[in-house]
Amino acid sequence: MASKGHKISFISTPRKIDRLPQIPQPLTPFITFIKIDLPKVQNLPDHAESTKDLPFNKVRFLKIAYDGLQTPVANFLKRSSPDWVMCDFLTYWLGPIAAEHGVRMAHFSVVPALMLSFFGSPDVAMYGDDSRTRLEDFTKRPKWVPFESEVRPSIFQLTRNHEHLNAVEENVSDAYRLGATIRGCDAVVVRSSYDFEPEWLNLLKELYQKEIIPAGLLPAEATEYSNACWIQTKHWLDMHEKGSVVYIAFGTETKPSQYELTQLALGLELCGLPFYWVLLDQRGLSDDEVIELPRGFEDRTRGRGVVCRGWAPQFQILSHDSVGVLLIHSGMSSVVEGFQLGKPLVLLPFTADQGLIASYLVEKKMAYMIDRGDVDGSFTPESVAESLCFVMASEEGKMYREKAKEMMALFGDKGAQNKCVDELIHFLYK
Structure with missing residues (x-):
């Protein structure tokens, strides 16, 4: 988007931004990094700003810390008045804040539509589905998938994700975060294409009743290293x-x-x-x-x-x-x-x-x-x-x-x- 002349403000925490590769010189006028310090919360180790910095059992504290970014993000939106703000599912609180400041919001999904579809509609993601009460139920094709498919997770894969999909202590579950993000956004941008998963993208339109825009598969750019x-x-x-x-x-x-x-x-x-x-x-x-x-x-x-x-x-x-x-x-x-x-x-x-x-x-x-x-x-x-x-x-x-x-x-x-x-x-x- 920057290469086509659009100005981008990329908001994240300092250590995460510092890890990013150097922007090509012609694009530097179009991309601005906005560093916002991560609030300190109990049980979150110092200098941990991403999931790669933490063992699985401490990731929930990182999400709690991210929930403390609401005020500085709101201040940025008020100050800069962007046309759109794009976010992942963690910042489930961003929709109402963006709307308050007259900014349209899009959820950007790094996972394909088939993954989003398994969570169901925003309401199902947030509040659950009465027909799926046991872990085993989530290994079956959801009732809202109208076509034949063998796509499914296994019990052991679900067990590994169980803590993230359900609320633990004061943390909000990933499923709720996703549902609330979808409910509060104006559009959903998916790293996918109709050539890759046409049925699942079409299903997502029905489930979300929102605009679904494939961003493409985003192939990597070759980078030369000489170290x-x-x-x-x-x-x-x-x-x-x-x-x-x-x-x-x-x-x-x-x-x-x-x-x-x-x-x-x-x-x-x-x-x-x-x-x-x-x-x-x-x-x-x-x-x-x-x-x-x-x-x-x-x-x-x-x-x-x-x-x-x-x-x-x-x-x-x-x-x-x-x-x-x-x-x-x-x-x-x-x-x-x-x-x-x-x-x-x-x-x-x-x-x-x-x-x-x-x-x-x-x-x-x-x-x-x-x-x-x-x-x-x-x-x-x-x-x-x-x-x-x-x-x-x-x-x-x-x-x-x-x-x-x-x-x-x-x-x-x-x-x-x-x-x-x-x-x-x-x-x-x-």
């Missing part, structure tokens, strides 16, 4: 044959359990394939449950595998010819980056949103998912090894390699993406 980390990584990748390396990453927030880490590591060892693994073993300094690789794993796989415990230039690594398969959690950013580069996907979802996206990709035969127990999430090293080898090299798995190449046209089409942004801007002018 020591990338030089060393590129040297290692250059040593391997085209399409032979497995890249493993589960995003900046998904931390496996100790059991999951062990099974995954043993599976990587068993498969014999070269791998590059970006491992999150701790969520912030206050996370005292640091997971550990099996004893001797890194020694036994030295030369064949790399374990990176820090930041890695993911898009640049995925762009390398030696990377043949991605083992990911099914987060949309990783899905988009993989497909825009034509890399086949092996999926290992951990939480409900990841499970829904993964099951949709499997339903559309776009990706392959490692088999896990529905109730306890169990899986074996053998299933990891077999899944990777199946997609990487087998004749039967060729369909996934071909599908990934086919998906490049959908996920990497900059022209289609530009059209979505143009249509979004046209709507905002109305």
